Amino acid sequence: MGAININEMKNMLNFTVGPVMSSDAVREIGGEQVPYFRTPEFSEIMLENERLIKKFAKAEEQAKVLFITGSGTASMEATVMNVFTPSDKVLIINGGSFGHRFVELCQIHDIPYDEINPTFGEDISEELLSPFEGKGYTGFLVNVHETSTGVHYNINLISEFCKRNNLFLVVDAISSFLADSFNMQELCADVMIAGSQKALACPPGISIIVLSEKVVKRVKTNKVRSMYFDLKDALKNAERGQTPFTPAVGILRQINMRLREIDAAGGEQSEIDKIHGIATDFRNRIKDLPFEIVSKSLSNAVTPIHPLNISAYDIFTTLKDKYDIWICPNGGNLKDEVFRVGHIGALSIDDNTKLITALADLNKKGLL
Amino acid sequence: MGAININEMKNMLNFTVGPVMSSDAVREIGGEQVPYFRTPEFSEIMLENERLIKKFAKAEEQAKVLFITGSGTASMEATVMNVFTPSDKVLIINGGSFGHRFVELCQIHDIPYDEINPTFGEDISEELLSPFEGKGYTGFLVNVHETSTGVHYNINLISEFCKRNNLFLVVDAISSFLADSFNMQELCADVMIAGSQKALACPPGISIIVLSEKVVKRVKTNKVRSMYFDLKDALKNAERGQTPFTPAVGILRQINMRLREIDAAGGEQSEIDKIHGIATDFRNRIKDLPFEIVSKSLSNAVTPIHPLNISAYDIFTTLKDKYDIWICPNGGNLKDEVFRVGHIGALSIDDNTKLITALADLNKKGLL
Numbered sequence: 001m002g003a004i005n006i007n008e009m010k011n012m013l014n015f016t017v018g019p020v021m022s023s024d025a026v027r028e029i030g031g032e033q034v035p036y037f038r039t040p041e042f043s044e045i046m047l048e049n050e051r052l053i054k055k056f057a058k059a060e061e062q063a064k065v066l067f068i069t070g071s072g073t074a075s076m077e078a079t080v081m082n083v084f085t086p087s088d089k090v091l092i093i094n095g096g097s098f099g100h101r102f103v104e105l106c107q108i109h110d111i112p113y114d115e116i117n118p119t120f121g122e123d124i125s126e127e128l129l130s131p132f133e134g135k136g137y138t139g140f141l142v143n144v145h146e147t148s149t150g151v152h153y154n155i156n157l158i159s160e161f162c163k164r165n166n167l168f169l170v171v172d173a174i175s176s177f178l179a180d181s182f183n184m185q186e187l188c189a190d191v192m193i194a195g196s197q198k199a200l201a202c203p204p205g206i207s208i209i210v211l212s213e214k215v216v217k218r219v220k221t222n223k224v225r226s227m228y229f230d231l232k233d234a235l236k237n238a239e240r241g242q243t244p245f246t247p248a249v250g251i252l253r254q255i256n257m258r259l260r261e262i263d264a265a266g267g268e269q270s271e272i273d274k275i276h277g278i279a280t281d282f283r284n285r286i287k288d289l290p291f292e293i294v295s296k297s298l299s300n301a302v303t304p305i306h307p308l309n310i311s312a313y314d315i316f317t318t319l320k321d322k323y324d325i326w327i328c329p330n331g332g333n334l335k336d337e338v339f340r341v342g343h344i345g346a347l348s349i350d351d352n353t354k355l356i357t358a359l360a361d362l363n364k365k366g367l368l
Numbered sequence: 369m370g371a372i373n374i375n376e377m378k379n380m381l382n383f384t385v386g387p388v389m390s391s392d393a394v395r396e397i398g399g400e401q402v403p404y405f406r407t408p409e410f411s412e413i414m415l416e417n418e419r420l421i422k423k424f425a426k427a428e429e430q431a432k433v434l435f436i437t438g439s440g441t442a443s444m445e446a447t448v449m450n451v452f453t454p455s456d457k458v459l460i461i462n463g464g465s466f467g468h469r470f471v472e473l474c475q476i477h478d479i480p481y482d483e484i485n486p487t488f489g490e491d492i493s494e495e496l497l498s499p500f501e502g503k504g505y506t507g508f509l510v511n512v513h514e515t516s517t518g519v520h521y522n523i524n525l526i527s528e529f530c531k532r533n534n535l536f537l538v539v540d541a542i543s544s545f546l547a548d549s550f551n552m553q554e555l556c557a558d559v560m561i562a563g564s565q566k567a568l569a570c571p572p573g574i575s576i577i578v579l580s581e582k583v584v585k586r587v588k589t590n591k592v593r594s595m596y597f598d599l600k601d602a603l604k605n606a607e608r609g610q611t612p613f614t615p616a617v618g619i620l621r622q623i624n625m626r627l628r629e630i631d632a633a634g635g636e637q638s639e640i641d642k643i644h645g646i647a648t649d650f651r652n653r654i655k656d657l658p659f660e661i662v663s664k665s666l667s668n669a670v671t672p673i674h675p676l677n678i679s680a681y682d683i684f685t686t687l688k689d690k691y692d693i694w695i696c697p698n699g700g701n702l703k704d705e706v707f708r709v710g711h712i713g714a715l716s717i718d719d720n721t722k723l724i725t726a727l728a729d730l731n732k733k734g735l736l
Binding site: 009010012014016018019021022027028030031032033034035036037038039041042069070071072073074077101104105108109195197203204205225226227228229244245246247248249250251320326328329331 | 386399403409594596597612614694
């Protein structure tokens with residue numbers, strides 16, 4: 001194998017859904033030595049992280065926040081394992097690969113479940129939910145933004161269903177937190193899952209679980225066959241701003257910097273507004289291109305696009321190799337059908353211009 | 369809560385056992401944007417990481433390397449879950465908190481086990497092993513360097529025992545890899561576990577599992593009740609230099625830089641020699657201080673010290689607050705009895721001088 005130029009990636013413009021680009025201040029911390037962490041100083045950072053995540057998620061005062069060193073899937077699995085048991089019966093919105101992941105997790109951990117399968121690209125509806133009304137379910141699992149298809153589900157509808165049916169509501173908001181409005185208290189959500197590398201715009205490696213007071217009690221009584229994913233242990237350590245095992249300390253410090261930046265800039269609504277502005281600008285400027293937006297219920301985080309004339313994956317490759325721009329390819333069946341453009345991370349309207357210019361150039365060359 | 373000065377940690381001199389200090393080149397990558405990773409370019413980095421880890425572990429050509437986003441414990445648990453089943457019967461060296469962790473993992477996952485309990489601070493011996501000879505065991509779990517007590521076990525003795533008894537040998541070398549000699553092939557070790565934040569001197573967040581060809585076959589036939597820790601899935605993705613879930617991409621790039629640095633400097637033996645030199649220098653220079661080294665079988669990575677007159681934890685706190693130096697405190701029962709001085713990471717003989725000067729100053733003031 002020849003030598004790899006490790007630096008060739010560093011000046012790419014990144015419109016993927018994660019990892020995304022970070023602010024200068026966040027990157028600066030990434031360049032520092034990583035501190036020892038079993039100290040009151042690091043605990044203080046972790047407790048501030050908890051406080052700001054709760055503030056931005058509009059979680060109740062008694063909610064708890066856990067920082068898991070692992071991908072978003074690690075926190076999805078930990079949540080399924082710690083919140084539910086084979087005595088539960090849960091509903092899962094399965095409208096794409098992340099909904100399917102919740103299905104697989106319930107299969108692996110013997111949690112009885114039923115699936116609701118919205119049509120590709122479409123939101124859920126009263127009609128889809130009503131057959132499951134009053135049928136003895138105990139929990140509801142949803143990826144509020146199904147990242148694979150770019151569909152942002154009507155979380156108010158789901159929340160009302162859960163309130164009426166007294167269900168534990170578990171929301172994977174990994175690609176939506178800080179990009180779309182989300183109010184844990186108003187929605188009576190019991191779990192919200194987030195990731196470091198989405199709108200939080202830090203390197204990947206940390207996922208975040210916010211637990212309501214009600215679900216904390218449940219977690220504390222459930223027995224889990226795992227050491228790494230035993231959230232009882234994590235909750236106990238979190239009381240003093242620590243974790244059971246060595247966490248990704250550097251990323252947790254970057255998260256701290258980023259949360260402070262958001263706080264100083266006006267909080268989560270300012271961030272959501274910023275991302276909304278970038279998404280809207282992009283969507284307005286692709287109207288003349290041979291594209292179709294495949295989601296009928298868009299998140300601010302992502303625009304999922306079906307190119308009418310050419311393989312979506314070929315567009316990804318060309319933009320990467322010829323224009324130093326990453327967009328986000330899809331996997332599996334959608335590989336040639338759909339690509340996604342992310343609007344999260346340290347992006348600007350000027351960056352949109354660069355992408356639009358590249359796409360217009362491809363179009364002119366007959367490559368779209 | 370008042371504002372925390374996030375920068376106050378960055379100029380500390382770090383003698384802990386991890387996170388440790390990184391080289392300038394590794395830190396520089398930490399300050400860069402994190403690239404999108406579902407690309408041939410990132411796959412190439414991952415395949416080079418695999419190749420160099422195998423080279424430095426002296427693993428066989430057919431060995432496989434998995435990079436898990438998680439702490440060392442995540443890889444210990446994944447290994448126990450994927451390598452053994454309730455039909456196995458394993459032996460565990462339990463001489464400290466990490467040996468105890470293997471015991472707990474076998475309990476959680478219903479793996480039948482027996483413990484060997486060496487005396488605190490002491491190596492294992494033929495006498496300790498011989499009662500278990502020819503008793504139908506199938507596996508052996510050992511933390512080659514029990515990080516909590518600083519005991520480096522006689523791995524040759526263990527290897528011979530495993531060869532005679534035809535056992536799968538699983539070695540947690542998290543705090544030993546690149547600090548002490550380790551030859552997977554000669555030892556017939558089936559699993560070696562390492563971590564990003566020890567002698568690999570990168571930020572924490574990635575642990576590494578090296579699997580022999582023999583144990584890969586076992587992993588591929590075992591059924592595991594986990595998505596995140598299903599090593600079959602990880603093995604399949606690793607063939608093309610990828611991971612099933614978004615990994616800590618930034619840390620994996622830092623690992624790549626560090627592995628190249630080690631390779632360019634002469635390989636793993638040069639790194640081991642460097643760490644040995646720093647450890648020996650330190651041990652020679654504390655002979656006049658009121659300290660007792662508590663391990664009778666030292667790793668190059670760490671010197672575990674019992675201060676004769678004062679709480680070990682008080683020394684940790686004083687060095688942190690008054691001298692800007694971190695040493696590594698112990699937890700639990702050993703908190704006041706033992707502290708550890710690490711010799712891994714970007715440390716020099718000059719750094720030893722700073723620590724020795726601080727300790728001599730404490731001694732002069734009657735604080736040792």
